Amino acid sequence: MSLLCSELAIAQPDMSRFSFRRGLMGTQFNVIFYAPDTLTAQRAYAAVSARMDSLNQIMSDYMDGSEINQLSKTAGSDKWMPVSAELFAVLYKAKTIARLSKGRFDPTIGPLSLLWRRAVRRKEFPTERERRRARKSVGYRLMDLDSTTQSVRLRRAGMRLDVGGIGQGFSVDEAFLVLNRFGIRSALLDIGGDILAGDSPPASNGWRVGIGSGKPGDTDTTTILLKNAAITTSGDTYRFLEYNGHRYSHIMNPRSGLGLRHLVRATVLAPDGYHADALTKVFSVAGLRKSRRLINRFPGSKLLILENKRGRLRKWQSAPF
Numbered sequence: 001m002s003l004l005c006s007e008l009a010i011a012q013p014d015m016s017r018f019s020f021r022r023g024l025m026g027t028q029f030n031v032i033f034y035a036p037d038t039l040t041a042q043r044a045y046a047a048v049s050a051r052m053d054s055l056n057q058i059m060s061d062y063m064d065g066s067e068i069n070q071l072s073k074t075a076g077s078d079k080w081m082p083v084s085a086e087l088f089a090v091l092y093k094a095k096t097i098a099r100l101s102k103g104r105f106d107p108t109i110g111p112l113s114l115l116w117r118r119a120v121r122r123k124e125f126p127t128e129r130e131r132r133r134a135r136k137s138v139g140y141r142l143m144d145l146d147s148t149t150q151s152v153r154l155r156r157a158g159m160r161l162d163v164g165g166i167g168q169g170f171s172v173d174e175a176f177l178v179l180n181r182f183g184i185r186s187a188l189l190d191i192g193g194d195i196l197a198g199d200s201p202p203a204s205n206g207w208r209v210g211i212g213s214g215k216p217g218d219t220d221t222t223t224i225l226l227k228n229a230a231i232t233t234s235g236d237t238y239r240f241l242e243y244n245g246h247r248y249s250h251i252m253n254p255r256s257g258l259g260l261r262h263l264v265r266a267t268v269l270a271p272d273g274y275h276a277d278a279l280t281k282v283f284s285v286a287g288l289r290k291s292r293r294l295i296n297r298f299p300g301s302k303l304l305i306l307e308n309k310r311g312r313l314r315k316w317q318s319a320p321f
Helices: 038-059 067-072 085-100 110-122 128-135 167-181 273-297
Strands: 003-007 016-024 027-035 143-146 151-154 187-191 194-197 207-212 221-226 229-234 240-243 246-249 263-270 302-309 312-317
Touching (some): 038 167, 067 151, 085 143, 167 187, 221 229, 273 302
Antiparallel strands (some): 016 027, 027 187, 240 246
16 A cells, blocks of 8 residues: 655644655655744754654664664563663553554564565575574563563563564654644654654645555555544565565564565554554454454554455455545
8 A cells, every 4th residue: 555645735824834854764754744933843843853863772673782672682681671761662562562463463573573684685585494493582472561660571582672563653653742842733744654643734624645545556546634643554565575486575474484475455544653553564464354353452443454365355444544
């Protein structure tokens, strides 16, 4: 599914539209909002940008010195490690979704993620032995969280955390809170297709977001008006591995340690960014049939899923967006 964002609005005399863009987290970060003057807008964006950089330093498993990687190095030591409020929050949210999804999303998937990233990059399929060894160190139940001391314990040696499936959504939630401190409520944030909208733009009923039909080669989009909600789409259009005549998505099933073998694209509309981000992975792994029941575990979220198994293309939507 393709996501295109713009707004339908006529600026009110006391509010002006501001737009900023930069590279971040390996993708593009776009911010559009309405503010009373240029100085407020520049200060707000500077604070948002600093917040996003800080979160990247905390959550990125691509950075050797990040807080999450430092925590992963303590795996198997039987030590409770105090962590920042931000890292604890994202791990708590990630583990909650892991539990509700019965492991279809798992923030301890790091050992398997490293294998699969290498496979996609080198076009070399990981061996069963490599995957079996990595799976021994994966399991959200092996990560203990203590909210009283804001501490984390990783019980098994070799564990490695990866919050890539929820981190961007969590980040735009945090960025929106920063904008709120500057009195800015009418805003749209987009990082790599993880989109969060605040109040509607002036003289409008919402931010215009285009959702692709999902059919291969079809560029048609359906437009919805989004406000005070988040939307994300996951799919394998751009990142995948072809091996022995099979196409494997970059979206990994934590249970098998392999990318999904069938085409599935999930679009999730949710009250916040972290739910929209993580649940696209949950429903992609679950597939259309199981997602019909699983969606009930996440009140306030809506799903549009397209699945192609054995040449049969099916689509299902839980509720109108």
